[in-house]
Amino acid sequence: MNIEKIYYENLKFFSKLLKEYNPFIFYGTLLGFVRDGSFIKNDDDIDFLIDIKSKENVVEKFKNLKNFTINEKLESDYFTQLINKDGDYRICIDFYFYINNPKDEYIVDKHNWLSTINSSKHHLHIPKKLIFPLKENIKYYNLLFPNKEEEMCEWLYGSTWRTPLRKGSGYRMEILDNKPKLIKRSF
Numbered sequence: 001m002n003i004e005k006i007y008y009e010n011l012k013f014f015s016k017l018l019k020e021y022n023p024f025i026f027y028g029t030l031l032g033f034v035r036d037g038s039f040i041k042n043d044d045d046i047d048f049l050i051d052i053k054s055k056e057n058v059v060e061k062f063k064n065l066k067n068f069t070i071n072e073k074l075e076s077d078y079f080t081q082l083i084n085k086d087g088d089y090r091i092c093i094d095f096y097f098y099i100n101n102p103k104d105e106y107i108v109d110k111h112n113w114l115s116t117i118n119s120s121k122h123h124l125h126i127p128k129k130l131i132f133p134l135k136e137n138i139k140y141y142n143l144l145f146p147n148k149e150e151e152m153c154e155w156l157y158g159s160t161w162r163t164p165l166r167k168g169s170g171y172r173m174e175i176l177d178n179k180p181k182l183i184k185r186s187f
Contacts, residue, residue, distance in 0.1 A: 079111035125178035
């Protein structure tokens with residue numbers, strides 16, 4: 001079985017398993033499906049966002065899985081990573097648990113790619129108007145997507161989000177004023 005097929009199987013499995021909690025794809029997984037119609041080549045994980053109110057129930061479901069283990073080294077109040085060792089491949093499924101305060105116009109992802117949950121200046125304030133209501137994408141196994149998926153990709157990765165960049169080489173991600181900032185490196 002090839003790695004892409006394993007990723008698709010895991011994506012479908014968790015979308016179905018957690019359907020009642022409305023997990024939606026985000027970060028690199030969202031970027032890949034919106035821009036490329038699939039996973040980004042050589043991406044090393046699957047990214048979901050889920051409301052923090054569901055975390056306890058979601059983690060309980062994870063504890064009953066036979067082929068997945070929780071990566072306790074990365075576990076936090078706002079993040080859980082599952083690892084599936086399938087043959088020669090190690091697949092990571094990342095679950096970011098966001099805070100949805102009804103009076104705010106944004107949801108808060110404290111963990112994001114910086115993992116500095118105790119630094120409020122590094123929390124992402126993701127505009128609700130780009131996310132809700134979530135939309136089901138029938139083309140992709142009934143996955144949930146942010147409502148304005150292209151605008152969400154631009155918010156996350158900047159105006160050049162349609163141009164692929166090699167992870168870890170041509171750019172770095174920062175957070176300024178609780179918004180993501182892609183900084184291209186000059187060589």
